[in-house]
Amino acid sequence: MSIWNDLARHQRATETRHMQDLFDEAGRAQVFSVQAGEMHLDYSKTNIDAEGRALLVQLAENAGLAEKRAAMFGGAKINETEGRAVLHIAQRAGEDAVIDVDGEDVMPELRAVRMRAYAFAEDVRAGRYPGQGGAITDVVNIGIGGSDLGPAMATLALAPYHDGPRLHYVSNVDGAHIADTLKGLNPETTLVIVASKTFTTIETMTNARTARDWMASKVTDPGAQFVAVSTALDKTAEFGIAPERVFGFADWVGGRYSVWGPIGLGIMIAVGAAGFDAFLAGGRAMDTHFQNAPLAENMPVLLALVGIWHNQLCGHATRAVLPYDQRLARLPAYLQQLEMESNGKRVDMEGRDLARQSGPIVWGEPGTNGQHAFYQLIHQGTRIVPCEFLLAAKGHEPELAHQHRLLAANCLAQSEALLRGRSFEQARAIMAEKGLTGSDLDRQARHRVFPGNRPSTTLIYPQLTPFVLGQIIALYEHRVFVEGVILGLNSFDQWGVELGKELATAIGPLLEGADASAKDPSTQALVAFVRAHQ
Numbered sequence: 001m002s003i004w005n006d007l008a009r010h011q012r013a014t015e016t017r018h019m020q021d022l023f024d025e026a027g028r029a030q031v032f033s034v035q036a037g038e039m040h041l042d043y044s045k046t047n048i049d050a051e052g053r054a055l056l057v058q059l060a061e062n063a064g065l066a067e068k069r070a071a072m073f074g075g076a077k078i079n080e081t082e083g084r085a086v087l088h089i090a091q092r093a094g095e096d097a098v099i100d101v102d103g104e105d106v107m108p109e110l111r112a113v114r115m116r117a118y119a120f121a122e123d124v125r126a127g128r129y130p131g132q133g134g135a136i137t138d139v140v141n142i143g144i145g146g147s148d149l150g151p152a153m154a155t156l157a158l159a160p161y162h163d164g165p166r167l168h169y170v171s172n173v174d175g176a177h178i179a180d181t182l183k184g185l186n187p188e189t190t191l192v193i194v195a196s197k198t199f200t201t202i203e204t205m206t207n208a209r210t211a212r213d214w215m216a217s218k219v220t221d222p223g224a225q226f227v228a229v230s231t232a233l234d235k236t237a238e239f240g241i242a243p244e245r246v247f248g249f250a251d252w253v254g255g256r257y258s259v260w261g262p263i264g265l266g267i268m269i270a271v272g273a274a275g276f277d278a279f280l281a282g283g284r285a286m287d288t289h290f291q292n293a294p295l296a297e298n299m300p301v302l303l304a305l306v307g308i309w310h311n312q313l314c315g316h317a318t319r320a321v322l323p324y325d326q327r328l329a330r331l332p333a334y335l336q337q338l339e340m341e342s343n344g345k346r347v348d349m350e351g352r353d354l355a356r357q358s359g360p361i362v363w364g365e366p367g368t369n370g371q372h373a374f375y376q377l378i379h380q381g382t383r384i385v386p387c388e389f390l391l392a393a394k395g396h397e398p399e400l401a402h403q404h405r406l407l408a409a410n411c412l413a414q415s416e417a418l419l420r421g422r423s424f425e426q427a428r429a430i431m432a433e434k435g436l437t438g439s440d441l442d443r444q445a446r447h448r449v450f451p452g453n454r455p456s457t458t459l460i461y462p463q464l465t466p467f468v469l470g471q472i473i474a475l476y477e478h479r480v481f482v483e484g485v486i487l488g489l490n491s492f493d494q495w496g497v498e499l500g501k502e503l504a505t506a507i508g509p510l511l512e513g514a515d516a517s518a519k520d521p522s523t524q525a526l527v528a529f530v531r532a533h534q
């Protein structure tokens with residue numbers, strides 16, 4: 001407890017200073033940056049100083065981070081509310097790794113399924129697994145949450161490496177999503193992946209049945225053009241998918257951590273087994289760094305500590321993820337699930353009220369688009385939004401290198417503007433030069449003041465390759481883990497999604513005319529509106 005008090009005291013004692021003054025100390029940019037392989041995280045544009053960092057590292061040590069990290073990597077059942085191990089890291093572990101769960105090495109089975117998935121993906125890519133009308137041209141992945149966001153995000157991120165059939169992702173139970181996706185596709189050359197850890201998720205199962213009906217309208221054996229990825233092999237069989245086209249995984253892989261295994265089948269089909277292997281190698285490199293680097297030089301740990309500083313200590317409720325990388329357009333949505341489903345909890349491991357705020361609200365959009373939308377608030381609004389910039393030094397379009405330089409310049413300019421701001425005197429001088437005088441000059445100048453002193457981090461890497469994408473995703477996974485350990489909560493369950501699911505099941509019949517009088521008056525009125533207009 002006293003370490004939190006020490007940190008709170010330090011935060012209060014330093015909150016009014018200008019971060020820019022911290023750069024008077026020579027070498028701050030280097031001292032407050034961390035490397036993992038070729039990735040570089042700069043957190044010098046924050047108000048964290050040497051004392052603050054030492055206290056934060058102490059906080060992580062006091063929380064038992066090293067032991068808890070070892071417990072996770074060792075296969076202990078750290079997801080206590082579900083009685084499960086947490087072993088997404090097994091999905092990308094090295095060839096000779098041995099990981100025991102309940103006394104049994106889980107790696108041989110995991111590798112065997114991966115090899116089967118690779119072989120299937122390569123068959124589809126090469127046209128050796130055709131549809132009724134010839135080689136597969138389009139693959140539709142039906143899944144939601146972790147069975148959608150990871151593969152959809154990664155498929156877009158790896159577009160320059162995409163040389164397999166076209167990939168489409170359908171998640172929403174809104175019929176518009178599947179209708180718009182299937183429109184224009186040929187059922188005879190389309191493959192459908194039904195991706196669902198539980199194989200019970202209503203959105204996914206409803207869309208899967210819709211897709212099967214669509215396929216059956218043209219294809220004699222529609223089941224042959226369906227594959228399943230799931231932990232529930234009994235349910236995939238019930239749906240009618242032959243076992244050789246089912247790729248299983250264990251319940252110790254959380255949905256939002258599952259992109260590394262068969263849930264990534266769409267990525268495997270898009271970029272091939274070699275590309276997927278490189279993605280896994282990137283994740284593994286970050287795992288090795290996370291396990292071995294001292295806490296004060298450990299990228300996921302430092303990213304987590306910066307997050308704890310901004311959210312739990314400074315009280316900034318949100319953080320913006322701002323990839324200056326159009327192909328990471330789905331990263332904010334992916335991180336919303338990863339971070340908010342993991343650390344959006346109100347009780348600790350013992351079931352006691354959390355002593356402080358849970359994880360932050362995560363949001364964002366790619367730059368430069370956001371600059372022309374919500375950056376106004378980030379620069380001049382009354383709330384402070386810590387920003388997390390991501391940037392590749394190099395793009396994939398050599399002929400458009402000038403555009404990439406423009407992109408990079410914008411990214412660097414934003415973090416500089418957030419740091420420096422523009423003072424009233426500077427704004428006044430600009431307006432005076434334009435000819436303004438007297439009270440008009442002061443009034444107009446005030447609108448053009450940027451307070452600055454606003455924190456940001458920049459994650460910079462050479463190029464968005466499959467390997468680097470793996471590093472980035474594993475970095476964020478471990479960051480979530482570290483924040484969860486420090487907050488003392490279970491990052492691996494998601495009970496908060498249950499109530500809405502239950503109530504939706506009960507409301508369904510009301511929309512078809514059943515008695516709604518047991519509902520609250522607001523819900524009754526809304527039900528009545530839908531009934532009247534459907």
Ligand code: F6P
Nearest residue numbers: 145146147196197198201255497
């Ligand atoms: O409702 C939340 C959730 O359980 C997520 O945790 C999960 O990623 C998603 O639904 C999809 O679940 P499934 O893969 O079992 O269909």
